[in-house]
Amino acid sequence: MPSIILPALAALALPAPQADDANLRVAAQRDAALDDDYAYAITEAITTELGPRLAGTAEEARARKWAVATLTKMGFSNVHDEPFPLRTWVRGTEKAMVVGANSQPLALTALGNSGATPEAGLEGEIVFFPTLDDLKEAPDGSLAGKIAFVSHAMTRTQDGSQYGYYGAVRRQGPAIAAAKGAAAILIRSVGTDSHRMPHAGSTVFPEGTAPIPAAALAIPDAEQLERLIGRGPVRVALTLTPRILGTQTSGNVIAEVPGRDPAAGIVVVACHLDSWDLGTGAIDDAAGCGIVAAAAKRIMDAGRPRRTIRILWAGSEEVGVFGGRAYFEAHKGDNHVLAAESDFGADRIWRLDTNFAPANKPLADRLAAALAPLGISAGREAARGGADVAALISAGVAGVDLQQDGTRYFDLHHTPDDTLDKVDPAQLRQNVAAWTAMLAIVADAPEPISATK
Amino acid sequence: MPSIILPALAALALPAPQADDANLRVAAQRDAALDDDYAYAITEAITTELGPRLAGTAEEARARKWAVATLTKMGFSNVHDEPFPLRTWVRGTEKAMVVGANSQPLALTALGNSGATPEAGLEGEIVFFPTLDDLKEAPDGSLAGKIAFVSHAMTRTQDGSQYGYYGAVRRQGPAIAAAKGAAAILIRSVGTDSHRMPHAGSTVFPEGTAPIPAAALAIPDAEQLERLIGRGPVRVALTLTPRILGTQTSGNVIAEVPGRDPAAGIVVVACHLDSWDLGTGAIDDAAGCGIVAAAAKRIMDAGRPRRTIRILWAGSEEVGVFGGRAYFEAHKGDNHVLAAESDFGADRIWRLDTNFAPANKPLADRLAAALAPLGISAGREAARGGADVAALISAGVAGVDLQQDGTRYFDLHHTPDDTLDKVDPAQLRQNVAAWTAMLAIVADAPEPISATK
Numbered sequence: 001m002p003s004i005i006l007p008a009l010a011a012l013a014l015p016a017p018q019a020d021d022a023n024l025r026v027a028a029q030r031d032a033a034l035d036d037d038y039a040y041a042i043t044e045a046i047t048t049e050l051g052p053r054l055a056g057t058a059e060e061a062r063a064r065k066w067a068v069a070t071l072t073k074m075g076f077s078n079v080h081d082e083p084f085p086l087r088t089w090v091r092g093t094e095k096a097m098v099v100g101a102n103s104q105p106l107a108l109t110a111l112g113n114s115g116a117t118p119e120a121g122l123e124g125e126i127v128f129f130p131t132l133d134d135l136k137e138a139p140d141g142s143l144a145g146k147i148a149f150v151s152h153a154m155t156r157t158q159d160g161s162q163y164g165y166y167g168a169v170r171r172q173g174p175a176i177a178a179a180k181g182a183a184a185i186l187i188r189s190v191g192t193d194s195h196r197m198p199h200a201g202s203t204v205f206p207e208g209t210a211p212i213p214a215a216a217l218a219i220p221d222a223e224q225l226e227r228l229i230g231r232g233p234v235r236v237a238l239t240l241t242p243r244i245l246g247t248q249t250s251g252n253v254i255a256e257v258p259g260r261d262p263a264a265g266i267v268v269v270a271c272h273l274d275s276w277d278l279g280t281g282a283i284d285d286a287a288g289c290g291i292v293a294a295a296a297k298r299i300m301d302a303g304r305p306r307r308t309i310r311i312l313w314a315g316s317e318e319v320g321v322f323g324g325r326a327y328f329e330a331h332k333g334d335n336h337v338l339a340a341e342s343d344f345g346a347d348r349i350w351r352l353d354t355n356f357a358p359a360n361k362p363l364a365d366r367l368a369a370a371l372a373p374l375g376i377s378a379g380r381e382a383a384r385g386g387a388d389v390a391a392l393i394s395a396g397v398a399g400v401d402l403q404q405d406g407t408r409y410f411d412l413h414h415t416p417d418d419t420l421d422k423v424d425p426a427q428l429r430q431n432v433a434a435w436t437a438m439l440a441i442v443a444d445a446p447e448p449i450s451a452t453k
Numbered sequence: 454m455p456s457i458i459l460p461a462l463a464a465l466a467l468p469a470p471q472a473d474d475a476n477l478r479v480a481a482q483r484d485a486a487l488d489d490d491y492a493y494a495i496t497e498a499i500t501t502e503l504g505p506r507l508a509g510t511a512e513e514a515r516a517r518k519w520a521v522a523t524l525t526k527m528g529f530s531n532v533h534d535e536p537f538p539l540r541t542w543v544r545g546t547e548k549a550m551v552v553g554a555n556s557q558p559l560a561l562t563a564l565g566n567s568g569a570t571p572e573a574g575l576e577g578e579i580v581f582f583p584t585l586d587d588l589k590e591a592p593d594g595s596l597a598g599k600i601a602f603v604s605h606a607m608t609r610t611q612d613g614s615q616y617g618y619y620g621a622v623r624r625q626g627p628a629i630a631a632a633k634g635a636a637a638i639l640i641r642s643v644g645t646d647s648h649r650m651p652h653a654g655s656t657v658f659p660e661g662t663a664p665i666p667a668a669a670l671a672i673p674d675a676e677q678l679e680r681l682i683g684r685g686p687v688r689v690a691l692t693l694t695p696r697i698l699g700t701q702t703s704g705n706v707i708a709e710v711p712g713r714d715p716a717a718g719i720v721v722v723a724c725h726l727d728s729w730d731l732g733t734g735a736i737d738d739a740a741g742c743g744i745v746a747a748a749a750k751r752i753m754d755a756g757r758p759r760r761t762i763r764i765l766w767a768g769s770e771e772v773g774v775f776g777g778r779a780y781f782e783a784h785k786g787d788n789h790v791l792a793a794e795s796d797f798g799a800d801r802i803w804r805l806d807t808n809f810a811p812a813n814k815p816l817a818d819r820l821a822a823a824l825a826p827l828g829i830s831a832g833r834e835a836a837r838g839g840a841d842v843a844a845l846i847s848a849g850v851a852g853v854d855l856q857q858d859g860t861r862y863f864d865l866h867h868t869p870d871d872t873l874d875k876v877d878p879a880q881l882r883q884n885v886a887a888w889t890a891m892l893a894i895v896a897d898a899p900e901p902i903s904a905t906k
Contacts (some may be wrong), residue, residue, distance in 0.1 A: 044680070048555070048680045048684075049555050049681075049684070050557075051551075051555065051556070051557030051558075052557060059556075059557075088662060098504075102501070102502050102503070102504065103504070104503075104505060104512075104733070105505070105510075116840070127800060180892075194874045195647070195650070195870050196650070196732070196869040196870050196872065197649070199494055218869075219874075220872040220873070220874050223873075223874060224501060224733070225499075225874070227497070227501045228502075229500060230500075231502070279649070280557070280677070334592075400775060415647040416560060417648050417649050417673075419649065419673040419677070420653030420673070420676075420680075421647045421672075421673050421676060434812070
């Protein structure tokens, strides 16, 4: 770089006259967070000490108790557990074998809400559907006594946007197969890896549809089954014995950084504490809980913000966003001015989306300017929030989405492989820095904050 | 490149007067093999139609039957199964739980020859040893009623050479722990991945040492256990119910390309057909069987070679090289002039090693020249063969090692993840090209071939 331009750069570095001090304070807090250890320590403790935390189980209850103790020790105010009842599904035995000349085991896992086979299993011929649309077109009754197999394949994207489209196989496929008389359904896992790790996740049987056994094959096993089908008819023996434990207790854990000005409203930052039962829920979503708590603590430690920051570590997200619903029902009357959630792993944030009203363009611009040095650009999508705050945002609360890089998220999502070793501490710190900057700005913004209509 | 050097390059490209035709023929066969489909087709069929092929089981027997049919159909001569008896170990239930305040499951698999726990399991305190040497130093009797845990960690290398050193944890650790009175032993998997895929593999209890339950933890689970141990004493409940099926039948499958000159001896090319039971044995070692058969077929299809090429698809390699031993005992009187084995995955060959006598330097030079265009250089180690031909080479037979890139081999080795999707067809073809060139040269070499003394 020619030294002649150095004076010009120095001039550019001079702070703008008005926003000067606030901007420098935000930048200093942001940059200090790049050395944050809290988020990793929380992620490590949740995954190590608590392990899997399936909604409605004793393990989730243990996690809530730990969460109340930990958030209290960190210095937050008003830390408490808000319990709610949950119809609780738990996994049983799960086993599948191709039978006949090519007999061999297949790796799979039951989908949440799956029905059970008899204890001794069931056996049926596989009927193959390359896509969910193909399954939809199967004639009524054509699957009687058979096992449907849908092998819709998603691929990696940075924004994870294929999950909506391909995830329909898991959400809707089992109910469609049940309506057509299938004895059971197998789907290719909704994931992007090539490991023998089935991806769990909930399915939905509407009122009046009796649940059938429904499971996700690991991706190599789905491909194996496709190759076998290419050679001729295939029969599979399937044993899945999940059961409903009845109504158990789940709950949301809440903690606050009280604001100076009660009339200025509440900024809620969320994650979910429950996890699927196969892994230890590191990227989904211990890391998110670490990120939001670490960022809120940085704001708290820097002095009281104008607005209250409320941390929501939700329960029962994985099994149907029951924590988010319970929070919304209990708190929709609270004066929420902004909601955000970290629930897309632990990899770096690359894009900022908001749903701000036009009057809040200066606020959006301040956020963009503060995040740009972290490699984050302003996006063009309207913020919708993570699942646990989506109801608030749908109801008109302003939202900020700090979009994480999801390129490898669906390699790990809902698998046994969602463990601490997958968390990159450097990327995790970048998340904390971005959340810290965002909170520093929105919690202290002098102007009102509102969503676009 | 300045055009002035082109005439010099053209001069270099002129074939040497003597070896001319033979060299061109070898190069043509080698380059044609870069389009080979046979190796992949064999690998695909073994992994898809046969699946896991544990030594001594009905699945290995089915594989041998398939192998005889397939090698016959490919046009080889003298295709047959050479059965031998095998004391057969099979896996049972396997389950481990940390008990107490941090209760959670751990992913593991029993080591081959592991003893069994009671059906209801056993529970013991973990005694942690960072390395095998630390276990060796534990006082006699100090492990009574306890579960030893050794967490020796190997890392990736291109030549896989860490397997010898770190593999000792698996081979020797259980017997050492048993001798010190341990109730059971857990080891960190001998592997280089970070997935919840335990690595199976055999251990050895010497005559007079009663087998104890012995299992390998997936690497993330070994790290989890280390973190928990860092917080205080840990107890684990362990259930492993493997059993000995008694003496069953294993066997070696043999096929030949008959040579023109019976006095010129036999070139044996080997792989093993058995696999561990968790995966479908794609890289270990269906690919090796595909490579040697595809290369031998190319030589056969090009016209009768001077020397007989014998294909050995060995049985029971994984559980103690029983196929290699049976072959050696049955055939040590045969006129073997050279032995080679493909049993290190499906990734590209990067180095050539031989154990040739000094008089065979011209032959080694011809091999190096033919392999160089494939990115293979001559190494400085003495060829030792794969496990199934090691006895022949130790007994004085010349050997060629076509060293495969093992960088990712121990990510997959002996895990459920050793499946077809891990095989890169382009790298597999490079293997076939190298083996084709090697066989074309050694099977037709006019000179005698002998090993260094």
